Amino acid sequence: MKLWFTTFLTIVALATAPTFVAAQGKGKKAAKKTGKDVKKPDSKGADDIKIEEDEDGPPTTGTTKKPVTKPAADDVDVDVDVDVDSKPKTKTPGKTGTAATKNLKTTTTAALGGDERGYWSDIKVVPRKLILKQKRVELIPYMGITMNDNLIRHFLLGGEFSYYLSDALSFGVGGHAYVKQQTDRAYLTGLQQRALPTLNQYLYSATVNANYEAAYGKMAIHNKKILQWGIFLTGGLGVTGTEVIPRNAGHEPWSNTNITILVGVGFRIFISKWLTLNASVRNYMMQDKFENSNRDNTQASAEDGESNAAARFINNIVFQIGISVFFPTDFTYTTFK
Numbered sequence: 001m002k003l004w005f006t007t008f009l010t011i012v013a014l015a016t017a018p019t020f021v022a023a024q025g026k027g028k029k030a031a032k033k034t035g036k037d038v039k040k041p042d043s044k045g046a047d048d049i050k051i052e053e054d055e056d057g058p059p060t061t062g063t064t065k066k067p068v069t070k071p072a073a074d075d076v077d078v079d080v081d082v083d084v085d086s087k088p089k090t091k092t093p094g095k096t097g098t099a100a101t102k103n104l105k106t107t108t109t110a111a112l113g114g115d116e117r118g119y120w121s122d123i124k125v126v127p128r129k130l131i132l133k134q135k136r137v138e139l140i141p142y143m144g145i146t147m148n149d150n151l152i153r154h155f156l157l158g159g160e161f162s163y164y165l166s167d168a169l170s171f172g173v174g175g176h177a178y179v180k181q182q183t184d185r186a187y188l189t190g191l192q193q194r195a196l197p198t199l200n201q202y203l204y205s206a207t208v209n210a211n212y213e214a215a216y217g218k219m220a221i222h223n224k225k226i227l228q229w230g231i232f233l234t235g236g237l238g239v240t241g242t243e244v245i246p247r248n249a250g251h252e253p254w255s256n257t258n259i260t261i262l263v264g265v266g267f268r269i270f271i272s273k274w275l276t277l278n279a280s281v282r283n284y285m286m287q288d289k290f291e292n293s294n295r296d297n298t299q300a301s302a303e304d305g306e307s308n309a310a311a312r313f314i315n316n317i318v319f320q321i322g323i324s325v326f327f328p329t330d331f332t333y334t335t336f337k
Contacts, residue, residue, distance in 0.1 A: 008054070013195075020163075027181055036250070040071040058059055060279055066161070069167070072182065073257035074231050079121060082201075084193040085165060091211060092297035093201055097137070098300070099225065099282075104281070119281055126216075127226060127228075128333070129216070129228070129247075129328065131168050131270050131273055131274070131326065131332070132167060132229045132273070132275060132277065132331050133164040133168075133213075133326065134164055134165070134166050134167045135164065135165075135325050136164050136327065136328065137161070137162070137163055137164075137173070137326065137327045137329070138160075138161070138162075138164065138170065138324050138325070139159065139160075139161060139164040139324070139325045139327070140159060140160040140161075140162070140174070140278065140322050140325075141158075141159045141322055141323065142157075142158060142159065142160070142176070142278070142320045142321060142322025142323075143155070143156065143157045143158075143280055143320070143321065143322065144156045144176070144318045144320035144321065145316055145318070145319055146158060146178075146202075146316060146317065147273065147281075147317045147318065147319055148315065148316070148317045150183065151182070151183060151185055151199060152180055152181070152182050152183065152186060152187040152199050152201065152245075153178055153180070153181045153183055154178040154179065154181070154201070154202050155178070155179045155181065155183075156176040156177065156178050156202075156205075156318065156320075157176060157177060157179075157180070158174065158176020158177065158205075159174065159175070159176070160172055160173070160174030160175075160176050160209065161173055161174070162209070162211060164302060167213075168213040168214075169210070169212055169213075170211045170212075171208075171210050171211075172211070173206070173207070173208050173209065173210075174207055174208050174209055174236075175204065175205060175206035175207065175238075176204065176205055177203070177204050178201070178202040178204065180201040180207075182199075182298050186199065192296070197249040198244045198290045198291050198293065198310075199243060199246065200238065200242045200243065200244055200256070200288055200290055201242065201243050202241070202242055202259060202316065203240075203243055203255070204240070204241045204243060205238065205239070205240045205241075205284055206238045206239055207237060207238030207239075207262045208236055208237055208238060209234055209235070209236035209262065210234070210235050210236065211232050211233070212232060212233050212253075213231070213232045213233050214231050214232060215230065215231040216229070216230045216231075216234050217229055217230075225289050227269065228269070228270040229268065229269050229270065230267075230268045230270070231265075231266070231267055231268075232264060232266050232267075232268065232280075233264070233265055234263070234280065235262060235263055235264075236261075236262035236280065237259075237260070238259075238260050238262060238264065239257055239258065239259060239260055240257075240258050240260040240284055240286050241255060241256070241257055241258075241287075241314070242255065242256045242258060243255045243256070244289070244290065244291050244309075245291075246291060246295075246303070246305075247291065248295075248297075248300075250297075250300060251291075251299070251300050251305060252300060252301055252302040252305065253302065254302040254303075255305045255306065256288055256289045258286035258288050259286065259287070260284050260285065260286045261284075261285045261286070262265070262282060262283070262285075263282070263285075264280050264281060264282030264283060265280065265281060265284050266278055266279060266280030266281075266320075267279050267280070268324065269284055271285070272326060273326075273330060273331065274326045274327070274328075274329035274330070275323065275324070275326075275327065276318075276323065276324040276325065276326075277323055278321065278322050278323075278324055279319075279320070280319075280320050280321075281318070281320075281323045282317070282318050283315055283316070283317050283320055284315075284316040284317075284318065284319060285313070285314070285315055285316075285317065286314050286316070287311055287312070287313055287314070288311070288312055288313075288314045289306065289309040289310070289311055289312075290309060290310050290311075290312055291305060291309065291310075292305070292308045292309060292310050293310070294308075295308065298318075
């Protein structure tokens with residue numbers, strides 16, 4: 001009987017043991033959910049201890065929980081980790097801007113491949129006007145060539161003198177002499193048409209001029225140099241001397257003095273405070289006298305030829321290039337930059 005009862009108790013104990021162990025495990029998990037998890041020491045070092053403090057229980061081993069008070073509207077506890085051995089970080093006043101500047105400079109230098117000066121070399125300050133012309137004298141030696149006559153060509157050499165009342169307006173006088181060059185077309189035209197063309201050669205031109213600088217500007221050349229330039233208009237009144245070229249070598253030539261109206265436009269580049277490079281196109285307009293196509297041996301003299309001359313309005317277009325020299329060669333700015 002005792003043997004049977006002992007056997008029965010053993011079987012009951014073995015049957016109920018797994019259920020008891022499972023229930024005990026569930027109880028431990030529920031206990032962990034009701035409280036805060038215990039944090040393990042950080043891996044920063046053996047001396048770094050984080051202290052956390054729980055509301056309802058004693059501090060756990062190695063950690064303490066410290067409650068943080070918040071406004072009543074948010075009834076939430078926040079855990080704050082305090083690093084015991086860490087030192088507070090302090091900012092040195094006045095070094096933040098310096099450090100940022102150094103970082104920017106380092107970044108810029110690195111982006112330019114180590115060339116720190118290359119960044120600033122691309123920045124050009126626009127200079128003020130290179131030449132002030134008011135109350136200064138301008139001397140312009142120039143040379144040129146006629147453009148609109150394909151039978152006879154003229155080279156010219158001359159000069160101009162101007163005085164600037166303001167920085168844009170000047171008055172002066174100018175003049176030049178011509179050197180003729182008859183082209184092959186003049187002879188070919190006579191052979192083809194069996195008639196020699198009527199031609200006059202220019203001897204000189206002299207005018208009183210007014211010049212006005214209509215535009216002034218600056219432009220950068222390949223981002224390396226700033227070029228200053230100006231556009232000016234020219235107008236004037238004067239005289240032009242011409243001479244008839246007779247078709248018959250036995251006839252006498254005569255000269256004409258024609259009232260001339262001058263209009264033109266020019267472009268200049270400023271080189272220094274006293275020197276510029278000029279180029280212009282000018283039109284010398286006049287009423288000229290040419291040999292009559294019916295002139296014969298009875299009109300061989302110059303007087304007879306001139307009395308029967310044919311008048312014609314002429315546009316003598318000239319391209320000129322030269323330099324301007326200003327006196328005095330230096331000046332002083334009276335305004336700030």
